[in-house]
Amino acid sequence: MRYLKWKEEFLSPEVKEKALSELKKVVVQCKACDLASTCTNKVFADGNPNAKIMLIGEAPGADEDASGVPFVGRAGKLLTQFLSEVGFDRKKDFYIVNTVKCRPPNNRVPSDFEKKCCSDYLSAQINIVQPKVIVLCGATALKSFSTKEYKISDIRGQWIDLFGEIKAMAIFHPSYLLRNHSLDEGSPRDLTKKDLIRIKNFVEKN
Numbered sequence: 001m002r003y004l005k006w007k008e009e010f011l012s013p014e015v016k017e018k019a020l021s022e023l024k025k026v027v028v029q030c031k032a033c034d035l036a037s038t039c040t041n042k043v044f045a046d047g048n049p050n051a052k053i054m055l056i057g058e059a060p061g062a063d064e065d066a067s068g069v070p071f072v073g074r075a076g077k078l079l080t081q082f083l084s085e086v087g088f089d090r091k092k093d094f095y096i097v098n099t100v101k102c103r104p105p106n107n108r109v110p111s112d113f114e115k116k117c118c119s120d121y122l123s124a125q126i127n128i129v130q131p132k133v134i135v136l137c138g139a140t141a142l143k144s145f146s147t148k149e150y151k152i153s154d155i156r157g158q159w160i161d162l163f164g165e166i167k168a169m170a171i172f173h174p175s176y177l178l179r180n181h182s183l184d185e186g187s188p189r190d191l192t193k194k195d196l197i198r199i200k201n202f203v204e205k206n
């Protein structure tokens with residue numbers, strides 16, 4: 001995926017708010033790919049534009065499409081619960097987006113063309129928010145940025161070099177955790193909690 005160059009200059013909260021508001025107006029009008037004709041709402045972002053962490057998911061699902069807010073369905077609620085359990089406040093500590101702003105029909109994986117069409121919006125969000133950490137939530141988000149054939153089960157929990165100065169880590173998608181209930185040591189839920197703690201420790205020191 002094309003990624004705009006990281007801008008060094010500091011953006012104040014006021015500048016960020018204005019820039020994101022302008023960007024959202026463009027996204028709402030966007031018809032660059034066919035997903036515009038089947039979605040109900042554009043799902044722009046949720047959370048704090050001044051957060052140190054940006055979480056990037058795959059694509060809106062039915063609940064997100066209906067509400068216009070990312071990660072609000074069952075998987076989103078589980079994500080919020082996990083964040084809370086390790087001491088994060090989702091609304092304060094995260095800025096949450098998806099690789100595409102429109103829901104693909106029947107929750108299919110967005111195509112490479114659709115992701116490419118939407119990539120400038122995501123790049124602009126990264127450049128405006130200026131996070132210290134990007135969390136790639138699930139295999140599709142990971143594949144959108146990496147040219148290597150990473151398996152999420154192998155690479156999750158490790159810092160990966162995908163965004164220049166911004167640290168990146170992949171974690172399991174909460175929809176995968178919905179199908180895996182075990183809390184045993186080494187289970188997907190246990191590993192995800194440990195990954196989130198690792199991210200929390202990093203941002204507390206940076």
Ligand code: SF4
Pocket residue numbers: 027030031032033034035036042100101102114117118
């Ligand atoms: S998915 Fe992105 S590029 Fe496609 S119509 Fe929606 S906002 Fe535009």
